Amino acid sequence: MSIVKTGALCPGQQHTVAIEKLTHGGNGLAHIDGMAIFVPSSIPGQKVEVVLHKCKDTYCEAKVVKVVKKSIEEIAPKCKHFHECGGCVWQNLSYNKQIEYKENIVRDTLEHLTPIDEELRKALPGRVLPIIPSPQVFHYRNKLEMRFGYENMRIEEKNGKHIYLDENPCVGFHQPGQWSTVLPVTECHLYDEQIASLLSDVKRFMQSTNLPVYNSKVHKGLLRTLLLRRGIQTGEQMIAFVVKARKKELEPLFQHFMQFGGRSGLASLLVIENLGMDERPDTPKVHTLVGKNTITERLFDLTFEISPFSFFQTNTLATEKLYQAIKDGADLGLNEIVLDAYCGMGTIGQYLARYCEKVVGIESHPTAIEDALRSAGKNRIGNISFYKGRTEQVLSKQLVAGGKYIFSTVIVDPPRAGLHPKAISAILAHNPKKVVYVSCNTATLVRDMAVFLKNGYELRTVQPVDMFPHTAHIETVSVLQKK
Numbered sequence: 023m024s025i026v027k028t029g030a031l032c033p034g035q036q037h038t039v040a041i042e043k044l045t046h047g048g049n050g051l052a053h054i055d056g057m058a059i060f061v062p063s064s065i066p067g068q069k070v071e072v073v074l075h076k077c078k079d080t081y082c083e084a085k086v087v088k089v090v091k092k093s094i095e096e097i098a099p100k101c102k103h104f105h106e107c108g109g110c111v112w113q114n115l116s117y118n119k120q121i122e123y124k125e126n127i128v129r130d131t132l133e134h135l136t137p138i139d140e141e142l143r144k145a146l147p148g149r150v151l152p153i154i155p156s157p158q159v160f161h162y163r164n165k166l167e168m169r170f171g172y173e174n175m176r177i178e179e180k181n182g183k184h185i186y187l188d189e190n191p192c193v194g195f196h197q198p199g200q201w202s203t204v205l206p207v208t209e210c211h212l213y214d215e216q217i218a219s220l221l222s223d224v225k226r227f228m229q230s231t232n233l234p235v236y237n238s239k240v241h242k243g244l245l246r247t248l249l250l251r252r253g254i255q256t257g258e259q260m261i262a263f264v265v266k267a268r269k270k271e272l273e274p275l276f277q278h279f280m281q282f283g284g285r286s287g288l289a290s291l292l293v294i295e296n297l298g299m300d301e302r303p304d305t306p307k308v309h310t311l312v313g314k315n316t317i318t319e320r321l322f323d324l325t326f327e328i329s330p331f332s333f334f335q336t337n338t339l340a341t342e343k344l345y346q347a348i349k350d351g352a353d354l355g356l357n358e359i360v361l362d363a364y365c366g367m368g369t370i371g372q373y374l375a376r377y378c379e380k381v382v383g384i385e386s387h388p389t390a391i392e393d394a395l396r397s398a399g400k401n402r403i404g405n406i407s408f409y410k411g412r413t414e415q416v417l418s419k420q421l422v423a424g425g426k427y428i429f430s431t432v433i434v435d436p437p438r439a440g441l442h443p444k445a446i447s448a449i450l451a452h453n454p455k456k457v458v459y460v461s462c463n464t465a466t467l468v469r470d471m472a473v474f475l476k477n478g479y480e481l482r483t484v485q486p487v488d489m490f491p492h493t494a495h496i497e498t499v500s501v502l503q504k505k
């Protein structure tokens with residue numbers, strides 16, 4: 023296991039290590055004298071020279087300096103930005119290997135779940151079902167957000183004042199850990215194949231208009247985000263420019279943005295005001311230059327109108343697989359009242375409404391709730407209602423246990439941070455016979471799962487579904503049943 027014999031490990035040391043497997047978050051795992059070393063941007067089978075940069079009591083973190091020996095699992099990545107962009111971490115592994123590792127990471131994470139009775143813990147990895155692959159391995163994303171900004175930013179001090187020297191305005195992605203600069207990209211194989219031609223048009227637009235790009239350090243500049251949405255099932259496209267400007271300043275500029283109006287499939291061309299510090303405004307002012315302010319996407323026989331900032335699962339075809347897994351796990355009876363918490367635009371609830379008596383959705387984002395209401399009407403679903411607010415608050419105020427509804431099945435699909443402790447307590451107070459936990463972060467899933475396991479629930483199944491090929495993100499559907 024260990025490659026180099028050392029004394030105490032400390033930052034700055036260089037070692038050569040063999041990468042054994044992949045772990046939660048996508049890092050490779052190696053060992054030095056039994057100490058776990060986490061190495062980003064490495065894959066199993068590689069021997070790499072690393073420099074340690076963080077050393078704790080039980081593990082170290084290290085950066086690759088040089089690959090000493092290639093892995094036999096390594097393949098050529100498709101994207102020229104792969105090594106610098108950070109969006110994809112496993113494009114250099116075959117897809118079959120990627121999903122094999124994802125399934126194993128879920129098992130490993132469950133195996134290390136504490137503080138749970140040893141015997142119970144040992145049984146958990148056995149509950150993991152074979153991962154369901156994504157129907158599309160490339161070009162699966164229906165949404166892409168790119169930042170406008172500067173490729174290089176320097177700060178110089180002159181006469182006690184900071185002077186910002188920013189170079190090469192561009193559109194692209196923030197590299198991991200570099201939130202002020204932008205890596206200019208010309209291709210992305212996770213989104214539609216037309217992206218390269220759109221990006222060269224955006225580059226031309228930036229050169230010809232000379233509109234200033236946003237600088238988050240000083241909160242100045244105009245162009246902030248290029249948001250693209252695409253209905254994989256409908257072909258409809260949205261191009262939205264998020265800008266820091268008011269209507270009065272913007273109106274004379276609309277003609278410039280109109281040069282994107284003739285693109286094929288374009289259903290929506292938007293310019294969206296965002297004067298705040300947050301990249302995602304809650305109540306955005308939207309100017310519709312072409313078409314409507316939403317795009318249409320279909321899941322099964324249902325239609326959804328998606329606003330620019332509402333949450334909609336990013337891999338449409340894999341979402342149908344995910345929702346089927348939720349339906350199978352929930353195994354609803356026709357007389358059940360189901361809670362769909364963290365419901366986004368109510369997609370899970372609308373799909374399940376036909377299998378039960380009633381669905382109640384809770385969602386905190388204002389435009390997602392509007393989209394949920396609109397789509398439920400359009401899909402003619404009468405047995406669903408929605409509550410706007412935070413799940414932990416709605417469940418402890420409007421929908422308290424023993425009140426208006428008794429939920430026999432609770433579906434939760436929280437963001438990466440997982441469930442608020444108050445939300446767990448409120449769900450436990452409802453005493454549902456089943457909790458179906460849809461998770462995009464295995465670490466917070468197992469943290470929350472431990473609370474359910476200690477409160478009378480047993481883990482039936484964990485179904486991984488690959489929604490995000492080439493990334494380390496893992497989506498799972500776990501079924502917790504009341505004993």
Ligand SMILES: C[S@@+](CC[C@H](N)C(=O)[O-])C[C@H]1O[C@@H](n2cnc3c(N)ncnc32)[C@H](O)[C@@H]1O
Pocket residue numbers: 333334335363364365366367368369370384385386387390411412413414435436437462
């Ligand atoms: C992972 S998404 C799931 C959405 C939906 N279930 C789906 O499949 O499309 C999580 C959603 O929870 C919402 N959200 C975040 N924190 C929340 C909270 N405390 N209470 C309710 N909704 C919340 C987000 O706005 C987002 O729409």
